[in-house]
Amino acid sequence: MFRESIKMSWNNIINNKMRSFLTVLGIVIGVSSIIALITIVQGATNSITSEISKLGADKITIQAMGTPLKSGLNESDLEQISKVEYIKGASPTVSGNSSIVYNDTVIENIAVQGKNEVYFKTESENLGSGRGINIVDVENETPVAVVGSEIAKEFFLGENPIGKEILIKNRTYTIIGLLKPTSGFAMGSTNDVVMIPYTSAMKSLGIGSITSVDAYMDNPEESDTIMESLNGVLSESFNYREDAFSVFNMQDMLDTVSNITGMMSLLLAGIASISLLVGGIGIMNMMLVSVTERTSEIGLRKALGAEPGSIQMQFLIESIVLCLFGGAIGFLLGVGIAFIASIAIGFELSLTYTTVLIAIGFSAFIGVVFGLTPARKASKLNPIDALRHT
Amino acid sequence: MKEILNMKKIVKTYILGGEAQIVLNEVDLKVYEGEFLSILGPSGSGKSTLMNIIGCLDVPTKGNYVLAGQNVADLNEKELARIRNREIGFVFQSFQLLPRLTALENVELPMIYSNISSKLRRKKALEILERVSLSDKTKNYPNQLSGGQQQRVAIARSIVTEPTILLADEPTGALDQKTGLDIMKLFKDLNKEGRTIIMITHDTNIANYSNRIVKILDGKLTEEQKDNEIKVLRRDVGISV
Numbered sequence: 102m103f104r105e106s107i108k109m110s111w112n113n114i115i116n117n118k119m120r121s122f123l124t125v126l127g128i129v130i131g132v133s134s135i136i137a138l139i140t141i142v143q144g145a146t147n148s149i150t151s152e153i154s155k156l157g158a159d160k161i162t163i164q165a166m167g168t169p170l171k172s173g174l175n176e177s178d179l180e181q182i183s184k185v186e187y188i189k190g191a192s193p194t195v196s197g198n199s200s201i202v203y204n205d206t207v208i209e210n211i212a213v214q215g216k217n218e219v220y221f222k223t224e225s226e227n228l229g230s231g232r233g234i235n236i237v238d239v240e241n242e243t244p245v246a247v248v249g250s251e252i253a254k255e256f257f258l259g260e261n262p263i264g265k266e267i268l269i270k271n272r273t274y275t276i277i278g279l280l281k282p283t284s285g286f287a288m289g290s291t292n293d294v295v296m297i298p299y300t301s302a303m304k305s306l307g308i309g310s311i312t313s314v315d316a317y318m319d320n321p322e323e324s325d326t327i328m329e330s331l332n333g334v335l336s337e338s339f340n341y342r343e344d345a346f347s348v349f350n351m352q353d354m355l356d357t358v359s360n361i362t363g364m365m366s367l368l369l370a371g372i373a374s375i376s377l378l379v380g381g382i383g384i385m386n387m388m389l390v391s392v393t394e395r396t397s398e399i400g401l402r403k404a405l406g407a408e409p410g411s412i413q414m415q416f417l418i419e420s421i422v423l424c425l426f427g428g429a430i431g432f433l434l435g436v437g438i439a440f441i442a443s444i445a446i447g448f449e450l451s452l453t454y455t456t457v458l459i460a461i462g463f464s465a466f467i468g469v470v471f472g473l474t475p476a477r478k479a480s481k482l483n484p485i486d487a488l489r490h491t
Numbered sequence: 492m493k494e495i496l497n498m499k500k501i502v503k504t505y506i507l508g509g510e511a512q513i514v515l516n517e518v519d520l521k522v523y524e525g526e527f528l529s530i531l532g533p534s535g536s537g538k539s540t541l542m543n544i545i546g547c548l549d550v551p552t553k554g555n556y557v558l559a560g561q562n563v564a565d566l567n568e569k570e571l572a573r574i575r576n577r578e579i580g581f582v583f584q585s586f587q588l589l590p591r592l593t594a595l596e597n598v599e600l601p602m603i604y605s606n607i608s609s610k611l612r613r614k615k616a617l618e619i620l621e622r623v624s625l626s627d628k629t630k631n632y633p634n635q636l637s638g639g640q641q642q643r644v645a646i647a648r649s650i651v652t653e654p655t656i657l658l659a660d661e662p663t664g665a666l667d668q669k670t671g672l673d674i675m676k677l678f679k680d681l682n683k684e685g686r687t688i689i690m691i692t693h694d695t696n697i698a699n700y701s702n703r704i705v706k707i708l709d710g711k712l713t714e715e716q717k718d719n720e721i722k723v724l725r726r727d728v729g730i731s732v
Binding site: 397406411 | 543546548549568569572573575576577581583587589591600601603604605606609648652
């Protein structure tokens with residue numbers, strides 16, 4: 102019975118090729134735009150989040166604005182932060198600008214960042230060659246520097262910079278390491294930076310306190326607890342002035358991004374589903390025409406013993422087959438569009454089972470919703486009137 | 492003889508323009524197994540309405556109708572569909588074959604609704620098509636068949652479920668005389684094989700093929716002619732079956 106219905110539906114679609122095609126076009130456009138939008142937004146989201154993850158999803162950034170009495174964090178605060186549970190280390194960033202001299206070349210206004218050994222231990226993948234700043238350098242305020250890739254290019258023009266000496270604020274620093282070039286993302290790029298031990302930086306740049314600290318988590322799952330503890334430590338340190346500091350979690354930013362893109366894809370899918378609605382109305386129209394055309398067939402089937410339920414089933418299946426057919430074409434078309442977009446925009450195409458299920462689900466749903474009225478109409482026809490209708 | 496159809500005081504009224512019209516007026520009818528009955532009447536006599544009620548396409552307004560031991564006067568649509576499927580085989584004036592199905596598929600159609608497996612459907616349909624001498628046309632579509640062949644496909648379809656009654660509505664109405672006679676011979680043969688046939692017609696010559704005739708006029712069954720009387724009539728008009 103079921104198989105016959107599917108076969109009959111398929112025959113009807115084939116026998117009315119042009120009409121079926123035009124009717125199904127609405128579904129094709131609707132499904133393809135939903136699939137394309139979801140896939141494109143998903144792909145773009147994936148590439149944005151992976152960029153953000155590179156900056157460190159296990160990192161909590163603390164910014165200290167300070168109070169009139171205490172302008173920022175000090176060594177003991179740093180120690181307190183390191184002692185918080187699930188924190189494996191804290192890396193301060195002391196930044197300032199300075200002109201840098203190598204041989205006779207002077208470049209003004211270079212970002213100089215004071216770092217400690219924690220940064221080079223936890224983000225060791227950033228170091229291209231040489232060594233990072235270690236704990237001895239920090240404690241002894243050793244005049245050593247690690248330079249970014251752009252700086253290395255500007256000063257040394259392809260020569261190996263390690264072992265060379267540069268002048269920062271009239272003090273000679275020996276270059277011990279070279280940072281890897283980072284991606285073009287503006288935030289957190291270290292291409293144009295010179296890193297020196299933060300103790301040296303505070304002294305030579307004349308900075309009294311630390312205003313930025315990155316705390317690294319052992320277990321990002323526990324980020325809520327960690328954030329709470331950090332807030333406790335910091336508010337105590339700043340005499341309970343909550344506006345003296347801010348704590349910022351990369352994971353939160355990731356969540357925000359995925360929230361925004363999720364909302365965006367919902368919004369776009371909502372717009373696309375309007376075309377599905379229009380497509381559904383087309384299906385309903387065609388099915389109503391089909392019921393009228395086949396009135397005598399319905400009458401005959403009833404005379405031969407078809408129950409109202411099986412007539413309804415037959416027309417419903419026909420509408421679903423029609424919609425699934427459109428949905429399949431729409432799916433392929435949508436994936437095709439997303440594929441072209443992925444090449445044009447430059448992200449990785451991500452096709453999930455959810456997308457496939459959405460395509461199947463939406464088209465079957467449209468088939469049922471818009472096929473029901475015509476199918477009910479067919480099932481309720483009076484066999485005598487229907488047979489007389491030729 | 493086994494009684495297979497018993498109608499008692501069947502009344503059918505239609506409301507037309509706010510006025511009740513009596514189409515069937517207390518019709519009593521009994522049919523026994525193996526009979527070939529003609530219901531003869533002019534158009535407007537109520538014979539189509541009677542056929543619809545016999546065929547369970549319609550229900551009477553009043554009265555009692557027992558078909559194959561089941562009271563069908565007050566069944567719902569679903570139950571009527573089941574009765575039509577099992578107890579009645581319809582043959583229509585205009586054949587009513589589905590144009591997009593082959594002869595074989597058309598014959599299989601009623602068996603789909605009685606949930607017979609596709610293998611068995613095919614087997615039975617082929618057997619029946621052979622019985623109506625159409626073994627070589629099973630793959631043809633209706634528009635590739637002559638009128639007589641189409642009607643034979645329709646007859647095959649009507650008997651493939653082995654119904655209690657074969658119900659034919661002007662089966663020769665759309666055929667030329669010679670083909671019509673062939674069809675009537677087929678009916679006669681099927682009746683000899685034991686099938687109960689009820690035929691509705693306005694044509695006395697056609698009715699004479701049956702072995703019992705009831706006449707209907709203005710919604711009332713009037714006159715019965717038994718087999719021996721019809722034999723005399725048949726001899727008079729030169730029918731030789």
